[in-house]
Amino acid sequence: MTEMNMIEAINFTLKQEMEKDENVLILGEDIGRNGGVFRATDGLVDTFGERRVVDTPLAESAIIGTAVGMAVRGLKPVAEIQFLGFIYESMDQIAAQAARIRFRSAGNYHAPMVIRAPYSGGVKTPELHSDSLEALFMHSAGIKVIMPSTPSDAKGLLSAAIADPDPVLFLEPMKLYRALRENVEEERFTIEIGEANVVMEGSDITLISWGAAMAETKKAVQMLEENGYSIELIDLRTIVPLDEETIIDSVMKTSRCVVVHEAVKSAGVGAEISAIINEKALFYISAPVLRVTGYDSPYPVATVENEWIPSMDRIVREVKHVWELSLD
C-alpha cells in the first residue's frame, strides 16, 4: 500500500498497464514531455519513449479517430482529451464511430480503447473546461462511462477500462485530482465496470452521486448524520453500465432517494435514475425522487460557479425536503 492522490494513482496505473502490455500506448495533447496539463502522464515518455507516449498535433477528432483505427487493428490506445469540454470536437468519432462499430458490423469489428478526460468545476477554469457531459455518452449506445471519485477506485477502474473489449470513456474529476490521499494497493487490481460502491449503509434516505459531486455529497452526509438522519450513500463509479440492482435494493430499503450530480438537470443521469426507480420500485418509495444538480445553463464563469455547483447546503436542503414529503 502506498499513499496516493488521484493523479498519482492514474499515473501509476498507466505505467503499470504499459509495462504489462506493449500494445498499450497513450496519445494526446501535451502528454509527453510536459506530462499532461495535470501531470497524469508525467515521466511516462522517459520510461516508454515517444513511440508509446505520443504528443499529437492539436486535433481532438484525429486523436480519437486514429485511436479507433489503432484499436480495431490490435493496439490498445489510451487517448487523452485535455478537458472534457473539448470533447464535442470528437463527438462523431466517439459516438458515431467508436461506440457503433461493434453493432454495425454485427460483432466483427470492435474498438477496445480508453478515452481519458478531466472534467468538473470548482477550480475556476476558463470557459468550456469544466462541463460534466456524461449524459451525452450515456445516450450513445456502445460506449462505457466511468467516473471515479477516489484514488483507489481510479486505479482499479482504469486498469479495468484498459482491459475492456469495448470503448470506455474515463472521466476524471479535476477538483479531486489532488484533494485527497488514501492508501492504494500497488499490486495490479481491477474493479468491475458497472458495480456501484455502497460507501455507507443507512436506513432513512439513499443518496446517489459520483465523480466530482461525491465531495460535497460526503460533506452533506456528515452534516445530515449529525442531524440524526441515517443515510445510505452510493457512489455509482460507473454511469454505463448502470448498477440498477444496487440502486433498487437500496431504495427498497430506505424508501427515499436524492440524486446529486454536477451536470445540468434536464435529461441528466439523475433523470434516468429517477425513471428506473419509478419503473422498478414505485411501490417501495414514499416520496418523489429529487435531484440536486447544476442549473440548466452552460457551465458558468468562475465568479458564480460555486453557486451553480450543487453545494452541501443545497444537498442537505433537498434531503430534508424529501423527508418532509414522505408519506410515512
Place this chain on the structure above:
Amino acid sequence: MNWIEPNIIDVNPLQQLNEQGILTGETSISDEEKLEIYKWMVKARRFDELAVKFQRQGRIGTYAPLIGQEAAQVGSAFALEKKDWIFPSYREAGACFVRGTKPSSFFKYAMGHLHGGILKEERIFPVQIIIGAQTLHAAGSAWADQYKTNGAVSVAYVGDGATSQGDFHEALNFASVFQLPVIYFVQNNQWAISVPYHKQTNSQSIAQKALAYGMTGVQVDGNDAVAVYETMKQARSLAREGKPVLIEALTHRMGPHTTSDDPSKYRSREADEAWDKKDPIFRYRKWLEGLQLWSEEEEQDLNASIEEELKQAFNEAAETTTASLGEALGHVYEKPTNRLKEQILEWEGSGESK
C-alpha cells in the same frame, strides 16, 4: 516578399491510356493482369446497373452508384497487396470486389441485412457513411502497422466532398507528422451530391492540398486504369517507407449520388456527354483489342458469366434469413449489459404475444 499564390501550383494529371485507347506511357502490367483489370471493371459496372435496377424494383434499398469510376476503383485496389487494408465509403463496391468481397455481400448490405457488407477477412473496414471519418481510421490502422512493422499500408477511399471535412485535414496532418504508411485516394467525381467541384473548394486541384501538409500529392486521370494502377503502385512503395501520399483521381460520377436523387435537377446533359467520351471501360477495351488480347466473342462470354454470377449472388442475398433484433442487440457491447439483457427479454416476450 515571397507570396505563395495558388497560380504557382501547377498540376498536370497523369495519363497513360488516352480516350481513344492508345497507350501513351509505359506500363508494367502483364497481359494476364491487363485482362483481370478489365474483367473487374466490367463486373463492377454490371453489378452497378443491376443494383440500380433492383432498387427501382424495390428489391434492395438505397444504393450509391459507382458507374464511371470503375478504373479509379479497380486500378487502385488491384495495385495493393493482400496484407493491405482499405477504408471505403459507401460507393466502393468495385474496389471491394477486387479485394475479394462477394457481390452477394453488397446486395445484402443494400437489403439491410445484419451481416451484409462485413468484410473483415478481406481486410476491409465497414463501409463508412459519415463523410471523411474513415480517413482517420486509416491513419490509425497505418499507425498500428507501423508500430508492429508489418509492412502493410492502409488506404482511405473518399470523394471530393470529403476533402472539405475537418477529419480529412486532421488525417493528412497526422499522416504526415507521424510518417504513417497510408494512402489517401480521392475519387474526384466532380459532384458531392448536387454541389459541383468548383463550389466544394477553390483549390485548382485536390492533389495540391498535400503540399500544405508536407506530403506527396499527385493527380491522375481516374478514368485511366493503367495510370491509376501505376500511380497506386508507386504510392504504395512510398507509403511503406513512411511517406504518405494523397492521390486525386479525376473521374466522373455518371449516375446520381444515390438512387434517391435526380441529377437532371443540378447538371446538364452536355457536360455529362463530354465525360461520357472519357469512359474508362470503353478505352480500356479498345486498348486490349488493339493488343489482340480481346475479342467480341470473349466479351460475350464474359458478359454471360458475369450475368450468371450476379444472378446467383442476388438470389443468395434474397434467400438469406433475416437476423433478429434480439441478435442485433447482442452486438452493442461484447457482453450485453443488464439493461440490454432486459430489453432482449422484453423483445422476446413481445414476439411470443404476436
